[in-house]
Amino acid sequence: RYWKTMDTPVDQIDxxxxxxxxxxTHSLHMRAALNDCSELVERLRLLLHxxxxxxxxxxxxxxxxxxxxxxxxxxxxxxxxWVASGNxxxxxxxxxxxxxxxxxxxxxxxxxxxxxxxxxxxxxxxxTSSDFKREYCFRNVPCIIRGFEExxxxxxxxxxxxxxxxSTDDATTHNESRINTSWFERYVGEDTMVPVRIDGKNxxxxxxxxxxxxxxxxxxxxxxxxxxxxxxNREGKVSRGYLKDWHLVQFLxxxxxxxxxxxxxxxxxxxxxxxxxxxxxxxxxxxxxxxxGPSGSITRLHSDVLHSFxxxxxxxxxxxxxxxxxxxxxxxxxxxxxxxxxxxxxxxNTGETIFVSSKIKHEVVNLVETLSINHNWITSxxxxxxxxxxFSEIDAxxxxxxxxxxxxxxxxxARENMLRGCIGLDVTTFFxxxxxxxxxxxxxxxxxxxxxxxxxxxxxxHDSAMSICSLVKVLGKVLTCKEAKTAQRLQAIMVSKTRAxxxxxxxxxxxxxxxVLKEPLSS
Numbered sequence: 001r002y003w004k005t006m007d008t009p010v011d012q013i014d015x016x017x018x019x020x021x022x023x024x025t026h027s028l029h030m031r032a033a034l035n036d037c038s039e040l041v042e043r044l045r046l047l048l049h050x051x052x053x054x055x056x057x058x059x060x061x062x063x064x065x066x067x068x069x070x071x072x073x074x075x076x077x078x079x080x081x082w083v084a085s086g087n088x089x090x091x092x093x094x095x096x097x098x099x100x101x102x103x104x105x106x107x108x109x110x111x112x113x114x115x116x117x118x119x120x121x122x123x124x125x126x127x128t129s130s131d132f133k134r135e136y137c138f139r140n141v142p143c144i145i146r147g148f149e150e151x152x153x154x155x156x157x158x159x160x161x162x163x164x165x166x167s168t169d170d171a172t173t174h175n176e177s178r179i180n181t182s183w184f185e186r187y188v189g190e191d192t193m194v195p196v197r198i199d200g201k202n203x204x205x206x207x208x209x210x211x212x213x214x215x216x217x218x219x220x221x222x223x224x225x226x227x228x229x230x231x232x233n234r235e236g237k238v239s240r241g242y243l244k245d246w247h248l249v250q251f252l253x254x255x256x257x258x259x260x261x262x263x264x265x266x267x268x269x270x271x272x273x274x275x276x277x278x279x280x281x282x283x284x285x286x287x288x289x290x291x292x293g294p295s296g297s298i299t300r301l302h303s304d305v306l307h308s309f310x311x312x313x314x315x316x317x318x319x320x321x322x323x324x325x326x327x328x329x330x331x332x333x334x335x336x337x338x339x340x341x342x343x344x345x346x347x348x349n350t351g352e353t354i355f356v357s358s359k360i361k362h363e364v365v366n367l368v369e370t371l372s373i374n375h376n377w378i379t380s381x382x383x384x385x386x387x388x389x390x391f392s393e394i395d396a397x398x399x400x401x402x403x404x405x406x407x408x409x410x411x412x413x414a415r416e417n418m419l420r421g422c423i424g425l426d427v428t429t430f431f432x433x434x435x436x437x438x439x440x441x442x443x444x445x446x447x448x449x450x451x452x453x454x455x456x457x458x459x460x461x462h463d464s465a466m467s468i469c470s471l472v473k474v475l476g477k478v479l480t481c482k483e484a485k486t487a488q489r490l491q492a493i494m495v496s497k498t499r500a501x502x503x504x505x506x507x508x509x510x511x512x513x514x515x516v517l518k519e520p521l522s523s
Contacts, residue, residue, distance in 0.1 A: 023495060026420075029281040030493050033432040034503055040439035041506050044513075047446045053509040061516045074445055074461060075517050081465035082518035088138055088384075088470065095139030095357075099325045105346050108132075110147035110268070129268040130463050137270065137309065137381035140357040142323065142346075148266050149351040153313055153373070156263045157351070159183050160315045160371060177231070178316045179292070179371050181224050187252070190221040199240040199298060216241075223292075230294035231369045243292040244299065250284050265375065266353070269311055271467070274378040277433040285424075287376035293366040301363045306423060307385035308376040310356045314348055317370025321346040321354065324361040358382040380467035383434065383474050390430055393423050394484055412485065412492035427484055428493040431503070434475045438510050441468050465517075472514040479507050 045053055048064050065075055109116045136143055149157055162180050188194075197213040218226065223243055230241065252259060265272065278285040287308070291299075301324070304310045312319075324343045347367075348354050356362065378386050397418050401407045407414050416426040441464045448461065478486055491500035 025283055027493055027495055029283075030428050030432060031496075031499060033277070033281045033436060034494065034499055034506075037432065037435050037439055037506055038502065040436070040443055041509060043443050044439065044446065047443065048513075053505065057509070057512065061513055062519075065516065074465070075519075077462045078465040078468070078514075078517040079520050081462055082469045085466055085469035085473070088381075091138050092140045093329070095141040096326070096328055098139070098141060099323075100328060100342060103344070106136075106141075106143040108143055108145045108147075110145060110151065112151070128459075129270070130459060132268050133270055133381060133463070136355060136357070137379065140360075140382070142357045142360065143355050144346065144348065145266075145353040145355060146351070148313060148353045152264045152266050153315070156373070157315055159262075162316075177228055177369050179369065184220060184224075187256070188220055188248070190219065192220050192251075193217040194220055194223055194243055194246060196223060196226075196241040197244050199242065199300070227292065227294045227369060230296070240294075240297055242294070242297040242299070244289065246290045246292070247284075247286065247288065248290040249288050250286055254284060263373065266311075269309075269355075269375075269377060270379045270381070271437065272375070272377040272379065273383070273433050273437050274306070274308065274376065277429070277436065281429075281432075287424075289374045291370070291372045291374055293370055295366060295368045297366045297370075299364045301361055303359050303361045304356065304376055306376065306378065306425060307358050307382060307389040308378050309358055309382055310374060310376045311353055312348070312356070312372050312374040313353045314350050315371045315373065316350050317372070318350065318367040319348045319370055319372070320365045320367055321348060322363050322365075326360075358385045378433075380437075380470040383471055386425075386430070387474050387477060389423065390419070390425065390427065391481070391484065393419060394427070397422065398483075410488070412488045416489050416493055426493070427478065427486055427489045431475070431478050431486060431490065431507070434471050434478070435503070435507050435510065438468055438471045438475060438514075439506075441471075442510070442513065468514065469518070472511055475507060476511055479504070479511070 041053060048061065050057060050060055050064060065072060106117060135141070160180055160183060162178050194217070195215050196218045197215055199213060218241075223241075226241055227243070249262060252262070275286050275288060278287070287305070291312075322343055322345050346354070394415075397415060401415070416428060419426040420429075445461055445464045445468075478484060487500055487504060490503050491497050494500060494503075
């Protein structure tokens with residue numbers, strides 16, 4: 001999808017006349033993202049009454065902040081957030097320790113009044129979305145959530161579930177399908193081809209990734225029949241197919257552009273950098289999937305792509321999740337050479353949502369025919385883990401290039417293409433994704449507090465500041481990483497040294513502003 005061309009007017013690139021139709025769509029999308037970053041930074045400059053975004057403007061920024069009492073409030077909250085963000089590794093260690101001590105995951109219930117731990121509204125204190133972010137995202141701890149069905153997935157659940165069955169999730173006594181296949185036949189089409197994965201061996205590669213499954217394309221009509229046969233035949237005579245990583249939302253957008261959305265992603269899963277960016281700056285790319293598997297189908301041991309978080313909502317059916325918990329630092333015990341010292345199982349039933357933390361290995365078995373909605377998502381709470389994943393892949397690619405001796409040392413376009421081919425994201429996309437999010441949060445924070453008089457929501461601004469702090473730390477690493485050679489990659493993808501320099505200038509200003517904000521106010 002990255003190499004389709006578009007008929008667009010002639011553009012000027014570094015003083016040379018160049019037709020934009022000769023550029024890849026990926027290049028055009030990245031240019032569009034850079035333009036939006038530039039507009040946001042300009043808004044930020046105006047909000048701060050700065051003369052320019054010159055990297056040497058730290059003194060001017062400091063003076064302007066000190067002249068505005070509201071901006072001083074932001075600086076106080078930002079400094080507090082910067083100190084707190086330095087404890088993220090510590091929080092993750094505490095989260096890991098808790099996973100070694102518990103016998104089951106926390107169960108949260110959410111309704112219109114907020115969160116309640118273990119679903120016991122009478123005896124628990126409501127939890128806000130900020131509490132969820134702090135206790136589960138930053139601590140990197142999975143949990144089960146009940147209540148999203150009514151708030152976010154009511155319509156899709158009514159449409160996709162059969163209403164004429166009284167069966168439960170019992171995996172041993174009922175094999176009839178509880179999926180309303182007529183909805184899919186009507187809105188997707190019986191002849192539409194869908195990607196069915198055929199289960200491979202239970203093995204990981206040297207990087208800890210699950211072995212690639214064979215994918216076959218099958219008509220929806222054939223899949224419905226095949227799935228029911230598999231669920232009824234536990235002898236294994238039918239190949240263990242699994243309709244997974246199905247971009248159904250993307251498909252419906254392309255075929256029914258005026259149709260209402262199937263569901264609304266829960267707002268408690270913070271700001272989704274990955275899907276928000278890709279949906280706007282790629283040709284329909286996303287990490288939003290539908291999984292439809294027969295009884296006994298399995299997703300074998302793996303950790304999620306890009307070290308992302310993920311969430312999964314069971315529209316109908318039941319899944320058994322097995323989590324493998326890594327050792328606590330300093331613990332020398334291992335099991336099966338897998339650097340884990342314990343595992344535990346979780347049953348996810350119809351109507352329940354599970355939050356899966358970053359980098360945790362897990363495998364999943366459908367106990368009955370099961371239909372679920374799954375998202376991978378990246379946020380400020382795991383952005384550093386995603387950079388680790390990208391950097392590791394860069395290193396692996398450089399090793400392959402050195403072995404092949406066919407790609408020139410200065411061919412960074414090829415390197416970015418290989419990176420996208422391996423993990424679905426390149427350095428240019430990642431860099432602009434962070435820059436855009438930081439810029440949006442900064443504009444939002446200063447605009448919000450400027451619009452307030454006596455009352456302002458310190459918690460909201462502090463949450464934004466925490467996100468900004470986590471993001472700029474990674475942005476600085478990406479910008480200055482010698483091994484990544486970010487400037488060369490930006491230039492190669494946007495086919496413009498001028499635009500690469502512009503991206504560098506915008507990022508440097510944002511980092512400069514963050515450096516000023518994190519400093520404690522002088523008395």
